[in-house]
Amino acid sequence: MLGTIASIIDGVLIGSVYGLAAMGLTLIWGVMGVVNLTHGAAIVAGMFALYLLTSALSVPAYAALPVILIGGFLVGVGLYWIAVHRLIGRPPLMILLSTFAVNLVVIGLGTAVWGTGLFNIPVTLPGVTWHRYTFPGTHILAAALTAVIAGAMYVFLYHTRLGKAVRAVANNREAAELAGIPTTRVLSLSFGLGVALAGAAGMLISTMFPFTVLAGDAYQLKSFVVTALGGLGNPAGALVGGVALGLVEGFAAQYMPVSWTLVIEFVLFVFVLILFPRGIFAFRRT
Protein backbone atom coordinates (compact mmCIF):
# COMPACT_ATOMS: atom_id res chain seq x y z
CA MET A 1 0.00 0.00 0.00
CA LEU A 2 2.72 2.42 1.04
CA GLY A 3 4.67 1.36 -2.02
CA THR A 4 1.71 2.22 -4.25
CA ILE A 5 1.35 5.64 -2.64
CA ALA A 6 5.07 6.26 -3.02
CA SER A 7 5.02 5.31 -6.69
CA ILE A 8 1.94 7.51 -7.21
CA ILE A 9 3.76 10.48 -5.70
CA ASP A 10 6.85 9.83 -7.77
CA GLY A 11 4.61 9.41 -10.83
CA VAL A 12 3.11 12.83 -10.20
CA LEU A 13 6.58 14.40 -9.88
CA ILE A 14 7.86 12.86 -13.12
CA GLY A 15 4.53 13.31 -14.90
CA SER A 16 4.55 17.04 -14.32
CA VAL A 17 7.76 17.25 -16.37
CA TYR A 18 6.07 15.29 -19.17
CA GLY A 19 3.33 17.86 -18.89
CA LEU A 20 5.87 20.66 -19.34
CA ALA A 21 7.17 19.04 -22.52
CA ALA A 22 3.65 18.52 -23.82
CA MET A 23 2.81 22.13 -23.06
CA GLY A 24 5.38 23.14 -25.68
CA LEU A 25 3.77 20.84 -28.24
CA THR A 26 0.24 21.90 -27.44
CA LEU A 27 1.05 25.63 -27.46
CA ILE A 28 2.30 25.39 -31.04
CA TRP A 29 -0.72 23.31 -32.03
CA GLY A 30 -3.15 25.69 -30.36
CA VAL A 31 -1.71 28.82 -31.90
CA MET A 32 -0.96 27.69 -35.43
CA GLY A 33 -2.61 24.30 -35.87
CA VAL A 34 0.77 22.71 -36.56
CA VAL A 35 2.10 19.49 -35.11
CA ASN A 36 5.74 20.17 -34.39
CA LEU A 37 7.67 17.01 -35.14
CA THR A 38 10.94 18.66 -34.08
CA HIS A 39 9.56 18.30 -30.56
CA GLY A 40 11.50 15.12 -29.75
CA ALA A 41 14.67 16.65 -31.17
CA ALA A 42 14.13 19.77 -29.02
CA ILE A 43 13.79 17.59 -25.91
CA VAL A 44 17.02 15.78 -26.75
CA ALA A 45 18.71 19.09 -27.55
CA GLY A 46 17.79 20.27 -24.05
CA MET A 47 19.37 17.12 -22.59
CA PHE A 48 22.60 17.55 -24.51
CA ALA A 49 22.72 21.29 -23.87
CA LEU A 50 22.75 20.51 -20.16
CA TYR A 51 25.35 17.80 -20.72
CA LEU A 52 27.63 20.23 -22.57
CA LEU A 53 27.10 23.09 -20.13
CA THR A 54 27.81 20.95 -17.08
CA SER A 55 30.68 18.87 -18.45
CA ALA A 56 32.50 21.34 -20.70
CA LEU A 57 31.79 24.65 -18.98
CA SER A 58 31.10 23.19 -15.53
CA VAL A 59 28.00 25.32 -15.10
CA PRO A 60 25.96 24.18 -12.07
CA ALA A 61 23.15 22.00 -13.39
CA TYR A 62 20.14 24.14 -12.52
CA ALA A 63 21.83 27.42 -13.48
CA ALA A 64 21.69 26.08 -17.04
CA LEU A 65 17.88 26.26 -17.09
CA PRO A 66 17.58 29.95 -18.05
CA VAL A 67 20.31 29.49 -20.68
CA ILE A 68 18.43 26.56 -22.18
CA LEU A 69 15.10 28.42 -22.10
CA ILE A 70 16.55 31.44 -23.91
CA GLY A 71 18.60 29.33 -26.32
CA GLY A 72 15.60 27.13 -27.05
CA PHE A 73 13.48 30.19 -27.74
CA LEU A 74 15.98 31.61 -30.23
CA VAL A 75 16.40 28.26 -31.97
CA GLY A 76 12.63 27.88 -32.13
CA VAL A 77 12.17 31.29 -33.73
CA GLY A 78 14.89 30.40 -36.23
CA LEU A 79 13.19 27.08 -36.99
CA TYR A 80 9.92 28.86 -37.60
CA TRP A 81 11.48 31.06 -40.26
CA ILE A 82 13.39 28.20 -41.89
CA ALA A 83 10.94 25.31 -41.89
CA VAL A 84 7.45 26.58 -41.11
CA HIS A 85 6.84 30.12 -42.33
CA ARG A 86 6.85 29.33 -46.05
CA LEU A 87 4.34 26.54 -45.52
CA ILE A 88 1.70 28.38 -43.49
CA GLY A 89 -1.54 28.12 -45.44
CA ARG A 90 -0.41 25.06 -47.43
CA PRO A 91 -1.81 21.59 -46.63
CA PRO A 92 -0.90 20.60 -43.03
CA LEU A 93 0.88 17.57 -44.49
CA MET A 94 3.66 19.86 -45.67
CA ILE A 95 4.54 21.24 -42.23
CA LEU A 96 4.47 17.74 -40.77
CA LEU A 97 6.99 16.72 -43.42
CA SER A 98 9.20 19.79 -43.04
CA THR A 99 9.42 19.57 -39.24
CA PHE A 100 10.00 15.83 -39.59
CA ALA A 101 12.88 16.61 -41.96
CA VAL A 102 14.43 19.03 -39.46
CA ASN A 103 14.08 16.34 -36.80
CA LEU A 104 15.97 13.90 -39.03
CA VAL A 105 18.78 16.39 -39.56
CA VAL A 106 19.14 17.20 -35.86
CA ILE A 107 19.01 13.58 -34.70
CA GLY A 108 21.32 12.52 -37.55
CA LEU A 109 23.91 15.14 -36.58
CA GLY A 110 23.55 14.21 -32.90
CA THR A 111 24.12 10.54 -33.72
CA ALA A 112 27.19 11.40 -35.79
CA VAL A 113 28.67 13.45 -32.94
CA TRP A 114 27.69 11.48 -29.84
CA GLY A 115 26.80 8.03 -31.12
CA THR A 116 23.84 6.23 -29.58
CA GLY A 117 25.38 5.39 -26.22
CA LEU A 118 23.86 6.17 -22.84
CA PHE A 119 24.62 9.52 -21.21
CA ASN A 120 24.18 10.47 -17.61
CA ILE A 121 24.40 13.79 -15.82
CA PRO A 122 25.50 13.38 -12.21
CA VAL A 123 23.35 15.68 -10.10
CA THR A 124 23.45 15.11 -6.36
CA LEU A 125 20.58 16.52 -4.36
CA PRO A 126 19.37 15.33 -0.98
CA GLY A 127 16.11 13.38 -1.33
CA VAL A 128 13.09 13.38 0.93
CA THR A 129 12.62 10.19 2.94
CA TRP A 130 9.16 9.01 3.88
CA HIS A 131 8.89 5.66 5.70
CA ARG A 132 11.00 3.24 3.66
CA TYR A 133 10.83 5.32 0.52
CA THR A 134 13.11 8.11 -0.64
CA PHE A 135 11.96 10.57 -3.27
CA PRO A 136 15.03 11.73 -5.20
CA GLY A 137 15.75 15.43 -4.84
CA THR A 138 16.08 15.74 -8.62
CA HIS A 139 12.49 14.59 -9.09
CA ILE A 140 11.17 17.04 -6.51
CA LEU A 141 13.14 19.99 -7.85
CA ALA A 142 12.16 19.12 -11.44
CA ALA A 143 8.49 19.18 -10.47
CA ALA A 144 8.98 22.46 -8.58
CA LEU A 145 10.73 24.11 -11.52
CA THR A 146 7.98 22.81 -13.81
CA ALA A 147 5.44 24.51 -11.58
CA VAL A 148 7.41 27.77 -11.75
CA ILE A 149 7.70 27.67 -15.56
CA ALA A 150 4.04 26.72 -15.96
CA GLY A 151 3.08 29.56 -13.63
CA ALA A 152 5.18 31.98 -15.67
CA MET A 153 3.44 30.73 -18.83
CA TYR A 154 0.07 31.33 -17.22
CA VAL A 155 1.01 34.88 -16.23
CA PHE A 156 2.36 35.49 -19.73
CA LEU A 157 -0.71 34.15 -21.53
CA TYR A 158 -3.38 35.68 -19.29
CA HIS A 159 -1.86 38.81 -17.79
CA THR A 160 0.28 40.39 -20.49
CA ARG A 161 -0.65 42.19 -23.68
CA LEU A 162 1.54 39.93 -25.80
CA GLY A 163 0.00 36.86 -24.18
CA LYS A 164 -3.41 38.20 -25.06
CA ALA A 165 -2.22 38.56 -28.66
CA VAL A 166 -1.08 34.93 -28.64
CA ARG A 167 -4.50 33.82 -27.42
CA ALA A 168 -6.19 36.00 -30.01
CA VAL A 169 -4.18 34.44 -32.83
CA ALA A 170 -4.97 30.97 -31.47
CA ASN A 171 -8.64 31.87 -31.48
CA ASN A 172 -8.87 33.30 -34.98
CA ARG A 173 -5.84 34.29 -36.98
CA GLU A 174 -7.68 36.36 -39.61
CA ALA A 175 -9.63 38.33 -37.03
CA ALA A 176 -6.45 38.94 -35.03
CA GLU A 177 -4.71 40.17 -38.16
CA LEU A 178 -7.64 42.53 -38.86
CA ALA A 179 -7.42 43.82 -35.29
CA GLY A 180 -3.88 44.91 -36.02
CA ILE A 181 -1.98 42.09 -34.31
CA PRO A 182 1.27 41.24 -36.13
CA THR A 183 0.28 37.60 -36.48
CA THR A 184 3.47 36.39 -38.16
CA ARG A 185 5.52 37.71 -35.26
CA VAL A 186 3.12 36.04 -32.81
CA LEU A 187 3.43 32.72 -34.68
CA SER A 188 7.23 32.80 -34.58
CA LEU A 189 7.12 33.77 -30.91
CA SER A 190 4.82 30.84 -30.11
CA PHE A 191 7.03 28.43 -31.99
CA GLY A 192 10.01 29.75 -30.06
CA LEU A 193 8.17 29.33 -26.75
CA GLY A 194 7.10 25.80 -27.67
CA VAL A 195 10.65 24.75 -28.47
CA ALA A 196 11.97 26.46 -25.32
CA LEU A 197 9.48 24.52 -23.16
CA ALA A 198 10.47 21.24 -24.84
CA GLY A 199 14.15 22.02 -24.28
CA ALA A 200 13.58 22.89 -20.63
CA ALA A 201 11.62 19.67 -20.14
CA GLY A 202 14.44 17.71 -21.78
CA MET A 203 16.93 19.36 -19.47
CA LEU A 204 14.88 18.45 -16.38
CA ILE A 205 14.41 14.87 -17.60
CA SER A 206 18.16 14.51 -18.11
CA THR A 207 18.74 15.34 -14.43
CA MET A 208 16.44 12.43 -13.51
CA PHE A 209 17.18 9.67 -16.02
CA PRO A 210 20.06 8.60 -18.29
CA PHE A 211 19.41 9.37 -21.96
CA THR A 212 20.59 8.72 -25.54
CA VAL A 213 20.51 10.77 -28.71
CA LEU A 214 17.54 8.67 -29.81
CA ALA A 215 15.52 9.24 -26.62
CA GLY A 216 13.53 11.97 -28.36
CA ASP A 217 11.12 9.59 -30.09
CA ALA A 218 9.94 8.00 -26.85
CA TYR A 219 9.51 11.35 -25.10
CA GLN A 220 7.80 12.79 -28.16
CA LEU A 221 5.34 9.90 -28.01
CA LYS A 222 4.78 10.65 -24.33
CA SER A 223 4.02 14.25 -25.25
CA PHE A 224 1.50 13.08 -27.83
CA VAL A 225 -0.18 10.86 -25.26
CA VAL A 226 -0.26 13.73 -22.79
CA THR A 227 -1.76 16.13 -25.31
CA ALA A 228 -4.31 13.52 -26.31
CA LEU A 229 -5.28 13.17 -22.66
CA GLY A 230 -5.33 16.89 -22.03
CA GLY A 231 -6.85 17.96 -25.33
CA LEU A 232 -4.66 19.31 -28.13
CA GLY A 233 -4.08 23.03 -27.93
CA ASN A 234 -4.70 23.30 -24.21
CA PRO A 235 -1.67 24.19 -22.03
CA ALA A 236 -3.44 23.69 -18.69
CA GLY A 237 -4.81 20.35 -19.90
CA ALA A 238 -1.27 19.35 -20.87
CA LEU A 239 -0.09 19.67 -17.28
CA VAL A 240 -2.99 17.58 -15.97
CA GLY A 241 -2.47 15.06 -18.77
CA GLY A 242 1.22 14.84 -17.88
CA VAL A 243 0.45 14.06 -14.26
CA ALA A 244 -2.09 11.46 -15.40
CA LEU A 245 0.52 9.81 -17.63
CA GLY A 246 3.02 9.84 -14.77
CA LEU A 247 0.45 8.05 -12.60
CA VAL A 248 -0.19 5.44 -15.29
CA GLU A 249 3.56 4.86 -15.61
CA GLY A 250 4.00 4.62 -11.86
CA PHE A 251 1.21 2.05 -11.63
CA ALA A 252 2.32 0.06 -14.67
CA ALA A 253 5.88 -0.16 -13.33
CA GLN A 254 4.56 -2.06 -10.33
CA TYR A 255 2.89 -4.79 -12.29
CA MET A 256 4.95 -5.33 -15.43
CA PRO A 257 8.46 -4.88 -16.84
CA VAL A 258 9.44 -1.32 -17.77
CA SER A 259 9.94 -2.35 -21.39
CA TRP A 260 6.15 -2.66 -21.77
CA THR A 261 5.61 0.98 -20.83
CA LEU A 262 5.72 2.22 -24.42
CA VAL A 263 3.17 -0.37 -25.54
CA ILE A 264 0.78 0.65 -22.78
CA GLU A 265 1.25 4.33 -23.52
CA PHE A 266 0.61 3.80 -27.18
CA VAL A 267 -2.54 1.76 -26.58
CA LEU A 268 -3.72 4.46 -24.20
CA PHE A 269 -2.96 7.08 -26.84
CA VAL A 270 -5.00 5.41 -29.55
CA PHE A 271 -7.92 4.66 -27.25
CA VAL A 272 -8.06 8.20 -25.94
CA LEU A 273 -7.84 9.63 -29.46
CA ILE A 274 -10.69 7.44 -30.65
CA LEU A 275 -12.95 7.64 -27.60
CA PHE A 276 -12.22 11.19 -26.47
CA PRO A 277 -10.96 13.09 -29.51
CA ARG A 278 -11.17 16.33 -27.55
CA GLY A 279 -9.18 14.97 -24.62
CA ILE A 280 -10.29 13.64 -21.27
CA PHE A 281 -9.14 16.67 -19.33
CA ALA A 282 -10.13 19.12 -22.02
CA PHE A 283 -11.04 22.35 -20.34
CA ARG A 284 -12.22 25.24 -22.43
CA ARG A 285 -9.66 26.05 -25.11
CA THR A 286 -7.46 29.04 -24.39
Added chain:
Amino acid sequence: MKDTTPSATAGVRHQPLYRRPFFWIIALVTAAFAGAPLIGNNVELREGLLLAAVYIILASNLNIMLGYAGYINFGSIVFFGLGGYICVYLVGSLNWPLAAAELVAGLVVSLLAFLFGLGILRLRGAFFALATIGINEGVQAFVANFEPWGGSAGLYLPTTIFAPFGGPMQALWIVYFLVVAVMGASLYLSYAVKASKFGLGLIAIGQNEDAAIVLGVPAPLYKAFAYSLSAFLPALAGGLYFFKSAFIQPPDAFDLGLSTEAMVIVMLGGRGTVTGAAVGAYLYEELRGYLLTSETFSNFQLVVAGVLLLLIVLFVPGGLMGWIYGRWPRMKTVLE
Protein backbone atom coordinates in the same frame (compact mmCIF):
# COMPACT_ATOMS: atom_id res chain seq x y z
CA MET B 1 -6.03 11.73 -82.11
CA LYS B 2 -5.57 15.31 -83.25
CA ASP B 3 -6.14 17.21 -80.03
CA THR B 4 -6.48 16.56 -76.35
CA THR B 5 -9.87 18.03 -75.62
CA PRO B 6 -11.39 16.86 -72.33
CA SER B 7 -13.64 14.36 -74.12
CA ALA B 8 -10.69 12.89 -75.98
CA THR B 9 -8.78 12.44 -72.72
CA ALA B 10 -11.89 10.96 -71.15
CA GLY B 11 -11.94 8.45 -74.01
CA VAL B 12 -8.41 7.41 -73.12
CA ARG B 13 -9.47 7.11 -69.50
CA HIS B 14 -12.10 4.52 -70.29
CA GLN B 15 -9.81 2.22 -72.19
CA PRO B 16 -8.99 -0.95 -70.31
CA LEU B 17 -5.67 -0.63 -68.49
CA TYR B 18 -3.78 -2.98 -70.80
CA ARG B 19 -4.57 -0.80 -73.82
CA ARG B 20 -2.75 2.15 -72.30
CA PRO B 21 0.98 2.69 -72.89
CA PHE B 22 1.71 3.06 -69.18
CA PHE B 23 0.64 -0.54 -68.55
CA TRP B 24 3.38 -1.74 -70.87
CA ILE B 25 5.95 0.67 -69.41
CA ILE B 26 5.45 -1.01 -66.03
CA ALA B 27 5.77 -4.44 -67.62
CA LEU B 28 8.99 -3.37 -69.35
CA VAL B 29 10.52 -1.95 -66.18
CA THR B 30 9.67 -5.10 -64.23
CA ALA B 31 11.11 -7.31 -66.97
CA ALA B 32 14.27 -5.20 -67.03
CA PHE B 33 14.67 -5.62 -63.28
CA ALA B 34 14.24 -9.37 -63.59
CA GLY B 35 16.48 -9.74 -66.64
CA ALA B 36 19.38 -7.35 -66.02
CA PRO B 37 21.26 -9.33 -63.34
CA LEU B 38 20.82 -12.56 -65.33
CA ILE B 39 23.26 -11.22 -67.93
CA GLY B 40 26.60 -12.61 -66.79
CA ASN B 41 25.09 -13.88 -63.54
CA ASN B 42 25.77 -10.50 -61.89
CA VAL B 43 25.13 -11.05 -58.17
CA GLU B 44 26.34 -7.59 -57.16
CA LEU B 45 23.86 -5.92 -59.50
CA ARG B 46 21.14 -8.25 -58.22
CA GLU B 47 21.67 -7.15 -54.62
CA GLY B 48 21.60 -3.48 -55.64
CA LEU B 49 18.42 -3.96 -57.64
CA LEU B 50 16.84 -5.96 -54.81
CA LEU B 51 17.23 -2.98 -52.52
CA ALA B 52 15.91 -0.64 -55.22
CA ALA B 53 12.91 -2.95 -55.66
CA VAL B 54 12.22 -2.89 -51.91
CA TYR B 55 12.37 0.90 -52.00
CA ILE B 56 9.95 0.97 -54.93
CA ILE B 57 7.56 -1.42 -53.13
CA LEU B 58 7.58 0.64 -49.94
CA ALA B 59 7.34 3.96 -51.75
CA SER B 60 4.56 3.07 -54.18
CA ASN B 61 2.43 1.54 -51.43
CA LEU B 62 3.08 4.51 -49.16
CA ASN B 63 2.05 6.67 -52.09
CA ILE B 64 -1.48 5.25 -51.93
CA MET B 65 -1.91 6.90 -48.54
CA LEU B 66 0.49 9.83 -48.79
CA GLY B 67 0.08 10.70 -52.43
CA TYR B 68 -3.58 9.93 -53.15
CA ALA B 69 -5.38 10.36 -49.84
CA GLY B 70 -2.98 12.99 -48.47
CA TYR B 71 -2.44 11.12 -45.24
CA ILE B 72 1.07 10.73 -43.86
CA ASN B 73 1.85 7.26 -42.63
CA PHE B 74 5.04 7.59 -40.61
CA GLY B 75 4.92 3.93 -39.68
CA SER B 76 4.59 2.25 -43.08
CA ILE B 77 7.56 0.06 -42.14
CA VAL B 78 5.33 -1.75 -39.63
CA PHE B 79 3.74 -3.70 -42.49
CA PHE B 80 7.14 -4.74 -43.81
CA GLY B 81 8.41 -5.77 -40.37
CA LEU B 82 5.26 -7.59 -39.27
CA GLY B 83 5.07 -9.41 -42.59
CA GLY B 84 8.68 -10.44 -42.12
CA TYR B 85 8.05 -11.69 -38.59
CA ILE B 86 4.95 -13.69 -39.46
CA CYS B 87 6.62 -15.25 -42.48
CA VAL B 88 9.88 -16.13 -40.68
CA TYR B 89 7.95 -17.52 -37.72
CA LEU B 90 5.68 -19.71 -39.88
CA VAL B 91 8.54 -20.98 -42.05
CA GLY B 92 11.11 -21.41 -39.28
CA SER B 93 9.14 -22.50 -36.24
CA LEU B 94 6.09 -24.17 -37.77
CA ASN B 95 7.78 -25.49 -40.95
CA TRP B 96 5.25 -24.02 -43.35
CA PRO B 97 6.14 -23.76 -47.05
CA LEU B 98 7.23 -20.26 -48.07
CA ALA B 99 4.27 -19.61 -50.37
CA ALA B 100 1.67 -20.36 -47.69
CA ALA B 101 3.57 -18.36 -45.08
CA GLU B 102 3.78 -15.39 -47.45
CA LEU B 103 0.09 -15.49 -48.22
CA VAL B 104 -0.88 -15.70 -44.56
CA ALA B 105 1.56 -12.93 -43.65
CA GLY B 106 0.10 -10.63 -46.28
CA LEU B 107 -3.51 -11.39 -45.34
CA VAL B 108 -2.98 -11.10 -41.59
CA VAL B 109 -1.12 -7.81 -41.88
CA SER B 110 -3.77 -6.40 -44.23
CA LEU B 111 -6.53 -7.48 -41.89
CA LEU B 112 -4.79 -5.94 -38.90
CA ALA B 113 -4.25 -2.76 -40.88
CA PHE B 114 -7.92 -2.68 -41.85
CA LEU B 115 -9.18 -3.13 -38.30
CA PHE B 116 -6.66 -0.65 -37.05
CA GLY B 117 -7.45 1.70 -39.88
CA LEU B 118 -11.16 1.67 -39.05
CA GLY B 119 -10.16 2.86 -35.60
CA ILE B 120 -7.54 5.46 -36.27
CA LEU B 121 -8.68 6.71 -39.63
CA ARG B 122 -11.58 8.45 -37.99
CA LEU B 123 -8.77 10.71 -36.89
CA ARG B 124 -8.11 13.50 -39.30
CA GLY B 125 -4.85 14.81 -40.66
CA ALA B 126 -2.26 15.43 -37.97
CA PHE B 127 -3.93 13.16 -35.40
CA PHE B 128 -3.65 10.28 -37.81
CA ALA B 129 0.01 11.03 -38.46
CA LEU B 130 0.68 11.00 -34.72
CA ALA B 131 -1.10 7.68 -34.33
CA THR B 132 1.07 6.11 -37.04
CA ILE B 133 4.23 7.17 -35.21
CA GLY B 134 2.78 5.52 -32.13
CA ILE B 135 1.98 2.35 -34.08
CA ASN B 136 5.58 1.87 -35.02
CA GLU B 137 6.85 2.46 -31.48
CA GLY B 138 4.09 0.34 -29.97
CA VAL B 139 4.46 -2.62 -32.34
CA GLN B 140 8.23 -2.60 -32.01
CA ALA B 141 8.02 -2.56 -28.21
CA PHE B 142 5.42 -5.34 -28.35
CA VAL B 143 7.53 -7.57 -30.61
CA ALA B 144 10.65 -6.93 -28.52
CA ASN B 145 8.74 -8.31 -25.52
CA PHE B 146 6.91 -11.12 -27.29
CA GLU B 147 8.64 -14.38 -26.35
CA PRO B 148 7.36 -16.71 -29.14
CA TRP B 149 9.05 -14.34 -31.60
CA GLY B 150 12.31 -14.42 -29.70
CA GLY B 151 11.88 -11.06 -27.97
CA SER B 152 14.71 -8.65 -28.63
CA ALA B 153 17.01 -11.48 -29.75
CA GLY B 154 14.84 -12.12 -32.80
CA LEU B 155 14.29 -15.26 -34.88
CA TYR B 156 16.80 -17.27 -36.90
CA LEU B 157 16.20 -19.65 -39.79
CA PRO B 158 18.38 -22.76 -40.17
CA THR B 159 20.35 -22.94 -43.44
CA THR B 160 18.44 -26.12 -44.34
CA ILE B 161 15.49 -23.83 -45.02
CA PHE B 162 16.83 -23.20 -48.54
CA ALA B 163 16.98 -26.95 -49.38
CA PRO B 164 13.57 -27.12 -51.14
CA PHE B 165 14.80 -24.42 -53.55
CA GLY B 166 17.92 -26.33 -54.54
CA GLY B 167 20.39 -24.72 -52.16
CA PRO B 168 21.07 -21.15 -51.01
CA MET B 169 22.45 -19.91 -54.37
CA GLN B 170 19.31 -20.96 -56.17
CA ALA B 171 17.05 -19.71 -53.39
CA LEU B 172 18.52 -16.21 -53.48
CA TRP B 173 17.69 -15.94 -57.17
CA ILE B 174 14.17 -17.19 -56.63
CA VAL B 175 13.62 -14.72 -53.79
CA TYR B 176 14.96 -11.96 -56.01
CA PHE B 177 12.48 -12.78 -58.79
CA LEU B 178 9.67 -12.92 -56.26
CA VAL B 179 10.61 -9.50 -54.88
CA VAL B 180 10.67 -8.11 -58.41
CA ALA B 181 7.24 -9.64 -58.98
CA VAL B 182 5.97 -7.93 -55.83
CA MET B 183 7.48 -4.70 -57.14
CA GLY B 184 5.62 -5.08 -60.44
CA ALA B 185 2.45 -5.84 -58.54
CA SER B 186 2.98 -2.71 -56.40
CA LEU B 187 3.31 -0.52 -59.46
CA TYR B 188 0.22 -2.09 -61.06
CA LEU B 189 -1.69 -1.74 -57.81
CA SER B 190 -0.99 1.96 -57.45
CA TYR B 191 -1.78 2.42 -61.14
CA ALA B 192 -5.04 0.49 -60.89
CA VAL B 193 -6.06 2.39 -57.76
CA LYS B 194 -5.31 5.69 -59.43
CA ALA B 195 -7.42 4.78 -62.46
CA SER B 196 -10.36 3.52 -60.39
CA LYS B 197 -13.37 5.19 -58.83
CA PHE B 198 -11.91 4.24 -55.45
CA GLY B 199 -8.72 6.13 -56.34
CA LEU B 200 -10.76 9.13 -57.42
CA GLY B 201 -12.43 9.08 -54.02
CA LEU B 202 -9.04 8.97 -52.30
CA ILE B 203 -7.74 11.88 -54.34
CA ALA B 204 -10.90 13.81 -53.48
CA ILE B 205 -10.25 13.09 -49.79
CA GLY B 206 -6.70 14.32 -50.27
CA GLN B 207 -7.89 17.59 -51.74
CA ASN B 208 -10.73 18.39 -49.39
CA GLU B 209 -12.05 15.75 -47.07
CA ASP B 210 -15.18 17.64 -46.01
CA ALA B 211 -16.19 18.33 -49.60
CA ALA B 212 -15.50 14.70 -50.51
CA ILE B 213 -17.79 13.49 -47.71
CA VAL B 214 -20.54 15.86 -48.82
CA LEU B 215 -20.22 14.49 -52.35
CA GLY B 216 -20.79 10.97 -51.04
CA VAL B 217 -17.29 9.58 -50.62
CA PRO B 218 -17.40 7.23 -47.60
CA ALA B 219 -14.18 8.73 -46.26
CA PRO B 220 -13.42 6.59 -43.16
CA LEU B 221 -14.12 3.36 -45.06
CA TYR B 222 -12.08 4.42 -48.09
CA LYS B 223 -9.19 5.46 -45.91
CA ALA B 224 -9.27 2.16 -44.02
CA PHE B 225 -9.33 0.27 -47.35
CA ALA B 226 -6.42 2.30 -48.67
CA TYR B 227 -4.48 1.73 -45.47
CA SER B 228 -5.14 -2.00 -45.60
CA LEU B 229 -4.40 -2.22 -49.33
CA SER B 230 -1.10 -0.43 -48.84
CA ALA B 231 -0.16 -3.03 -46.22
CA PHE B 232 -0.45 -6.21 -48.31
CA LEU B 233 2.47 -5.98 -50.72
CA PRO B 234 4.97 -4.48 -48.23
CA ALA B 235 4.12 -7.40 -45.91
CA LEU B 236 4.95 -9.84 -48.74
CA ALA B 237 8.17 -7.96 -49.44
CA GLY B 238 9.09 -8.05 -45.76
CA GLY B 239 8.49 -11.80 -45.66
CA LEU B 240 10.74 -12.38 -48.66
CA TYR B 241 13.40 -9.97 -47.46
CA PHE B 242 13.78 -11.55 -44.04
CA PHE B 243 13.44 -15.06 -45.44
CA LYS B 244 16.44 -14.21 -47.61
CA SER B 245 18.54 -12.87 -44.75
CA ALA B 246 17.39 -15.86 -42.61
CA PHE B 247 17.07 -13.86 -39.42
CA ILE B 248 14.93 -11.04 -38.10
CA GLN B 249 15.28 -8.68 -35.13
CA PRO B 250 13.04 -5.82 -34.01
CA PRO B 251 15.45 -2.96 -34.91
CA ASP B 252 15.91 -4.34 -38.45
CA ALA B 253 12.27 -5.21 -39.00
CA PHE B 254 10.93 -1.87 -37.77
CA ASP B 255 13.71 0.36 -39.01
CA LEU B 256 12.06 3.78 -38.97
CA GLY B 257 14.86 4.96 -41.25
CA LEU B 258 13.42 2.86 -44.06
CA SER B 259 9.91 4.32 -43.80
CA THR B 260 11.51 7.75 -43.65
CA GLU B 261 13.41 7.02 -46.83
CA ALA B 262 10.19 5.82 -48.44
CA MET B 263 8.66 9.22 -47.62
CA VAL B 264 11.63 11.08 -49.07
CA ILE B 265 11.32 8.92 -52.19
CA VAL B 266 7.63 9.69 -52.66
CA MET B 267 8.22 13.42 -52.26
CA LEU B 268 11.32 13.35 -54.47
CA GLY B 269 9.56 11.56 -57.31
CA GLY B 270 6.30 13.43 -56.95
CA ARG B 271 3.46 12.72 -54.59
CA GLY B 272 0.49 10.94 -56.11
CA THR B 273 2.24 9.69 -59.24
CA VAL B 274 3.05 6.05 -59.99
CA THR B 275 6.14 6.92 -62.02
CA GLY B 276 7.39 9.28 -59.32
CA ALA B 277 7.57 6.57 -56.68
CA ALA B 278 9.64 4.36 -58.98
CA VAL B 279 11.94 7.05 -60.39
CA GLY B 280 12.34 8.58 -56.93
CA ALA B 281 13.33 5.19 -55.54
CA TYR B 282 15.90 4.73 -58.28
CA LEU B 283 17.35 8.23 -57.80
CA TYR B 284 17.43 7.85 -54.04
CA GLU B 285 19.12 4.47 -54.28
CA GLU B 286 21.81 6.00 -56.54
CA LEU B 287 22.29 8.90 -54.14
CA ARG B 288 22.45 6.54 -51.20
CA GLY B 289 25.03 4.36 -52.93
CA TYR B 290 27.13 7.46 -53.48
CA LEU B 291 26.71 8.64 -49.89
CA LEU B 292 27.62 5.26 -48.43
CA THR B 293 30.88 5.10 -50.36
CA SER B 294 31.84 8.72 -49.76
CA GLU B 295 34.10 9.30 -46.74
CA THR B 296 32.39 12.47 -45.59
CA PHE B 297 28.79 11.43 -45.91
CA SER B 298 28.63 7.80 -44.84
CA ASN B 299 27.71 8.83 -41.28
CA PHE B 300 25.29 11.48 -42.43
CA GLN B 301 22.92 9.47 -44.59
CA LEU B 302 19.78 10.42 -42.68
CA VAL B 303 20.97 14.02 -42.35
CA VAL B 304 21.22 14.23 -46.12
CA ALA B 305 17.81 12.57 -46.46
CA GLY B 306 16.41 15.17 -44.04
CA VAL B 307 17.94 18.13 -45.87
CA LEU B 308 16.69 16.72 -49.18
CA LEU B 309 13.17 16.29 -47.79
CA LEU B 310 13.15 19.80 -46.34
CA LEU B 311 14.30 21.35 -49.62
CA ILE B 312 11.70 19.41 -51.62
CA VAL B 313 8.87 20.35 -49.26
CA LEU B 314 9.88 24.02 -49.18
CA PHE B 315 10.75 24.61 -52.81
CA VAL B 316 9.54 21.77 -55.09
CA PRO B 317 6.42 20.34 -53.42
CA GLY B 318 5.41 18.62 -56.67
CA GLY B 319 8.64 16.63 -56.82
CA LEU B 320 10.28 15.50 -60.06
CA MET B 321 7.03 14.51 -61.78
CA GLY B 322 5.38 17.77 -60.74
CA TRP B 323 8.22 19.61 -62.45
CA ILE B 324 7.96 17.44 -65.57
CA TYR B 325 4.19 17.87 -65.78
CA GLY B 326 4.61 21.62 -65.43
CA ARG B 327 7.12 21.65 -68.27
CA TRP B 328 5.51 19.13 -70.60
CA PRO B 329 1.80 18.87 -69.71
CA ARG B 330 1.25 16.12 -72.28
CA MET B 331 3.44 13.78 -70.22
CA LYS B 332 0.46 13.46 -67.87
CA THR B 333 -1.28 11.19 -70.36
CA VAL B 334 1.74 8.91 -70.80
CA LEU B 335 3.40 8.73 -67.38
CA GLU B 336 0.81 8.40 -64.65
